[in-house]
Amino acid sequence: MRILIVEDEITLNRTLAEGLKEFGYQSDIAENLKDALYYLDIRNYDLILVDWMLPDGSGLEIVTQVKEANPKTVVIVLSARDDKDSEIEAFKAGADDYIKKPFDFDVLVARLEARLRFGGSSIIEVEDLIINPEEEKIIYKDREVELKGKPFEVLTHLARHRDQIVSKEQLLDAIWEEPELVTPNVIEVAINQIRQKLDKPLGITTVETVRRRGYRFCFPKGA
Ligand code: CA
Numbered sequence: 001m002r003i004l005i006v007e008d009e010i011t012l013n014r015t016l017a018e019g020l021k022e023f024g025y026q027s028d029i030a031e032n033l034k035d036a037l038y039y040l041d042i043r044n045y046d047l048i049l050v051d052w053m054l055p056d057g058s059g060l061e062i063v064t065q066v067k068e069a070n071p072k073t074v075v076i077v078l079s080a081r082d083d084k085d086s087e088i089e090a091f092k093a094g095a096d097d098y099i100k101k102p103f104d105f106d107v108l109v110a111r112l113e114a115r116l117r118f119g120g121s122s123i124i125e126v127e128d129l130i131i132n133p134e135e136e137k138i139i140y141k142d143r144e145v146e147l148k149g150k151p152f153e154v155l156t157h158l159a160r161h162r163d164q165i166v167s168k169e170q171l172l173d174a175i176w177e178e179p180e181l182v183t184p185n186v187i188e189v190a191i192n193q194i195r196q197k198l199d200k201p202l203g204i205t206t207v208e209t210v211r212r213r214g215y216r217f218c219f220p221k222g223a
Pocket of ligand 1: 007009053
């Protein structure tokens with residue numbers, strides 16, 4: 001999961017990025033329109049938090065642009081404007097949500113999780129397989145599996161997007177801090193670890209390779 005924060009108040013954007021990191025979200029910070037457009041050009045985002053008033057223009061420009069390029073990306077506008085006309089204008093520009101400043105951080109997280117449809121528990125349970133992202137723990141038939149770090153995060157991401165083919169690029173953007181600084185074979189390494197440490201010892205298949213397109217969570221296979 002990757003989030004772009006476009007906010008020129010430095011204390012606020014740092015607090016947001018650090019807080020979101022604790023919830024397992026990677027985020028990038030842009031302090032103006034120009035930097036935001038740069039990030040949007042090089043990385044894929046699941047969600048964008050954008051402040052309306054930016055030093056070099058209106059955050060609503062980003063809303064319009066993102067929605068034209070990728071309507072599925074969730075865009076939440078943050079603003080100190082508390083009149084209803086402003087709120088309506090933001091929604092008309094394409095915003096998915098509008099949060100007035102000052103806001104409570106827990107409420108912000110709850111709203112963005114609702115937007116991303118991961119409300120409630122983050123534990124993933126598929127038949128006898130339980131993935132607990134908060135504790136970085138995998139349990140299969142009451143047995144704990146030693147899979148940690150990036151391979152764990154790759155498995156969790158795929159399991160959250162089951163029934164979808166996830167490309168290497170999307171995995172890099174969602175999980176690696178500086179996705180353009182690593183080669184896509186780090187994904188192959190992570191997938192290999194999943195197969196060696198989880199699938200093989202347990203005699204199950206959790207991830208399948210879809211040629212030239214990426215990977216798919218496929219447990220329980222054939223079900
Ligand atoms: Ca501002």
